[in-house]
Amino acid sequence: MRWRPCTACVVLAALPLGGCAGIQSALQPMGREAAEIYRLLLTVTAVSVVITLLVLGLIAVVLWGPQRWRDRIAAHWVILGGGIVLPVVVLSVLLAYGLAVLEAGTTRPAHGNGPAIIIVGKRWWWQVTYVTADGRRIESANELRLPVGRPVRLLLESDNVIHSFWAPTLAGKLDMIPGRTNRITVEAQEAGVSRGQCAEYCGGPHALMAFSVVAMPADAYDAWLDSEARPAQQPESEQALRGRALFLANGCGGCHTVRGTTANGVIGPDLTHVGARRSLGAGTLPNDAEAFARWIRHNQTIKPDNLMPAYAYLAQEELAAVATYLEGLD
Ligand code: CUA
Numbered sequence: 001m002r003w004r005p006c007t008a009c010v011v012l013a014a015l016p017l018g019g020c021a022g023i024q025s026a027l028q029p030m031g032r033e034a035a036e037i038y039r040l041l042l043t044v045t046a047v048s049v050v051i052t053l054l055v056l057g058l059i060a061v062v063l064w065g066p067q068r069w070r071d072r073i074a075a076h077w078v079i080l081g082g083g084i085v086l087p088v089v090v091l092s093v094l095l096a097y098g099l100a101v102l103e104a105g106t107t108r109p110a111h112g113n114g115p116a117i118i119i120v121g122k123r124w125w126w127q128v129t130y131v132t133a134d135g136r137r138i139e140s141a142n143e144l145r146l147p148v149g150r151p152v153r154l155l156l157e158s159d160n161v162i163h164s165f166w167a168p169t170l171a172g173k174l175d176m177i178p179g180r181t182n183r184i185t186v187e188a189q190e191a192g193v194s195r196g197q198c199a200e201y202c203g204g205p206h207a208l209m210a211f212s213v214v215a216m217p218a219d220a221y222d223a224w225l226d227s228e229a230r231p232a233q234q235p236e237s238e239q240a241l242r243g244r245a246l247f248l249a250n251g252c253g254g255c256h257t258v259r260g261t262t263a264n265g266v267i268g269p270d271l272t273h274v275g276a277r278r279s280l281g282a283g284t285l286p287n288d289a290e291a292f293a294r295w296i297r298h299n300q301t302i303k304p305d306n307l308m309p310a311y312a313y314l315a316q317e318e319l320a321a322v323a324t325y326l327e328g329l330d
Contacts, residue, residue, distance in 0.1 A: 132225070
C-alpha cells in the first residue's frame with residue numbers, strides 16, 4: 001500500500017507554522033539586529049541538518065553497509081576526529097558567531113548624543129519617551145515609532161518588577177530591570193508595522209502587555225515627532241467639549257496627562273495624542289470610540305488589576321462623550 005498522509009495530519013502539522021508568520025515574527029526581520037539573528041538561525045539550522053544527515057548516513061552504513069566500510073568507520077582516527085575534534089570545532093565556531101550576533105544590538109555604538117528613546121515598563125503598559133538631539137522629551141505610550149535607516153538607542157527601564165522588551169522584527173529580547181538602564185541599539189531597515197510583547201512574566205495581565213512598532217521613512221518620522229510634541233488638539237464638537245469637561249471633572253487628569261489642559265498626572269499613559277495610536281490598553285483593544293467607552297467602564301474585566309479604576313458609574317451618554325473626546329486627540 002502506498003503511504004499517503006491524511007489530510008487532517010497535514011493540516012495539524014502545518015498549524016504551528018502559522019505562528020511563524022505575521023506581525024510578530026522573528027522570521028520576518030525588519031531591523032538590522034533581527035536580520036543578524038535570522039541569519040544566525042539559518043546558519044545553525046543548516047549546520048545541524050548537515051551534521052544530522054551525516055550521522056544518520058554513518059548509522060545506516062554501520063547497520064547495513066559492507067564490512068569494508070564498517071571497518072573504516074571503526075578506525076581510531078574517525079572516532080577521534082568525528083567524535084571529539086569535529087564537535088569541538090563546529091560548536092566553538094557557532095558559539096563565537098552566536099555571541100557576536102547577540103552582542104550586536106547591545107554593543108553597537110549608536111550616535112553618541114543622538115536621539116534616544118526611553119522605554120519604561122509599567123503595570124502593564126509601556127511609557128515611551130522620545131529624547132531628541134536638542135534635548136526635547138516627548139512622551140507617548142504603547143507604541144514605538146522609528147525612523148528607517150537611523151540607528152536609535154533604546155534605554156530600557158522599569159519602575160516596578162522585571163519586564164522584558166521584545167520586538168521580534170527588530171531585535172532580540174532584553175530585560176527591563178528596576179534600578180538599571182539596559183541599552184540596545186536598533187535600526188529599522190524597512191517601513192512597516194509590527195508588534196512587540198513583554199517577554200518576562202510580570203504579573204496578572206502580562207500577556208496583555210504589547211506594543212506596536214511603526215517604522216517610518218525618516219522624513220515622515222521627523223514630521224510625526226514634531227506633531228507628537230505639540231499640545232493636544234482642541235475639541236471641536238459639542239460632544240467632544242462635553243467629553244473633555246467630564247474627563248477633567250472625574251479626576252482623569254490625576255493619573256493622565258493631556259498637554260494643553262490641566263490634566264497632568266503621571267501614573268497612567270500620556271493621552272495627548274492617544275487617538276492616533278494603533279491600540280488601547282497596550283495592544284489590548286482596537287483604537288475607536290466604542291473601545292474607549294468599553295475600556296473606561298470595564299477595564300478591570302478587560303485587563304484585571306491594572307492601576308485604573310473602572311468608571312462604572314458614568315452614564316452611557318457621558319461615556320460616549322469622553323470616548324469621542326479621547327478618540328479626537330490625534
Ligand atoms: Cu511586563 Cu510581562
